[in-house]
Amino acid sequence: MSALSRLRSHKAARHLPAVVAVMAIAVFPIFRPPLDGLMGDCIQALAFVVMALGLNIVVGFAGLLDLGYVAFYAFGALSMGWLASDHFTGIGGETGIHSGVTEFAGRLPGIHLNFLLVVIGAILVTGIAGALIGLPTLRLRGDYIAIVTLAFGEIIGRVAANGDEVVISGYKLSNGRQSIAPIDQINLPLIGEFDQATDLRSYFWAGLALVLVVLFVNFRLRDSRMGRAWIALREDEVAAASMGVPLVRTKLMAYAVGAAFGGISGAFLGAFLQSVNANQFQFGFSIFILAMVILGGLGSIWGVVIGAVLLSFVNTRFLSQLDQGIGNDVLGALGLDFTFSEIKFGVFGFILVIVMVLRPEGLLPERRRKLELTEGIGAGEESIYEARA
């Protein structure tokens, strides 16, 4: 019995740093003004952490290189646009369709659903989209998956951009580059409606809550039957299949979970940014999220969190400050007529290259990846299994 309690206290002690860190982050907004710019950047970072953790399941756990993750961001954000704005003006008659929203939103035309319902909708939409994209794609292996997902990501971006031309029974699929706006504020049961025009704190805490949920799911899945199957097929598809792991279904599972996280985060960002715009769904965004995963350490949950926060702040803070400060002078002295913000995807690419050269296993490497990368163990790609499933 005493051994058990010692084990328990040991376990709790192991979680202590994480608990303290989360609590410190949770109280942070209290000490900041309600419309703090830094807090706004933090909220974006939290949303990106959710996406990076989703992509980590696909790329880090299951080893499927997905270069079209932006598709799921797009589906999530569009779900928010469809289900919580007056985009579908006139649907459901004069009054619109409402569920669980404030009195004010209840009087607006279009579809206005409670944020929780939108999130469920976003999960369904991205999950179905993920399955539709995944079914043909995941029969492929290795690099071919990367190429096809890249194409799908691009297709979804194009469809979103030209969605204003796609009219189904009088309603546009999207507003293209014109934005679906305004999007409803997040509205939660018991808590009520957020207002990002006067107070960002509630968005911060909502984002943090999403991160915690997604972290929890990540940890649980990693140490489960499914997590083992993902690692197994990442290391050796032939052996995994021969041991009874159904390849396509197992990959699809990883893909769908990753997609769902992308969708959740997309819906959240849609509400926070108050608009859904096809310009947000560029190919570079997929690479941006992938860079977070690689920088942090493929498959390493805490590493990915760190990678996502770092790159997010490089994106929102560091580059613009660099431009306002020394960066402008340096570029000017070199006779270059652009700013670092304008070439940010180049900067991310550069960071990726540096990471691959100096520390390919990432900032906070996952144990197995480290073995694979530094000692050349496992992850043999050679395979004899005829691609069919």
Place this chain on the structure above:
Amino acid sequence: MTEGAAGERESAEAAKGSPNGGGELLTANDISKIFGGLVAVDDVSFTIAPRSIVSIIGPNGAGKTTFFNMLTGLYKPSVGRIVFEGRDITGTRPDIITSLGVARTFQNIRLFATMSAVENVMVGQHARMKAGLFGSILRTPAVRREEREVRERAREMLEYVGLAADEFEQIAANLSYGDQRRVEIARALASEPTLLLLDEPTAGMNPNESAQLTEFMQRLRDERDLTILLIEHDMKVVMGVSERITVLDHGEKIAEGKPEEIRHDERVVEAYLGKSTE
């Protein structure tokens, strides 16, 4: 799976109508595998009776492993059909074949290198587990219990194949060669097969270890009612353990029979030693 009820009825008949009569565990009817212009396996028929130990031998490149890969679903035969326990498994997915009760090891050990010995064997039980996505996230009592049981079973399996207890949590890549072979067999056994396919299990073993493995195969058959199909080069092992032997050469079956018959078969001697010139 692919052909529906009619196919299954047909396959049941095929099993009954097999040359050696009914009751065979596995029947391969005239199967061939053609890669481009190369005929790797050429019209081979083969049966294996329940609870027997059967070997496939033949020179390098004779098509033995290709034959294995067809039985386990990694390759689909170009021609012919395979029936396991009365069910047509021609072209069935490998994971389904595993769940039906066929497990295998590989010629060049294919463990999950960064997983511990126990985890490797736990993956072997994948098809026997129920935990789904949501159950795993919520970690329901049923899922917890299953995890515990699967881990416990994995340790039992490793003990059974003779891995030292202090190696259980060692990652597979750091195990000795002999231990890796053991873990691979444990992983195959974990899927609860009725038919176990061993692809050159004694490769790289010294005579002493080979003798141990021979004994172990007999134990598997006697204690676990397993049927074992063996690809092997070590004639001492083959002759010692097999009830029947099938000889492949250039993809064709050139002989089949009891060990003493094979030992004196002219074509077999010729395949291994070359034709005598007189």
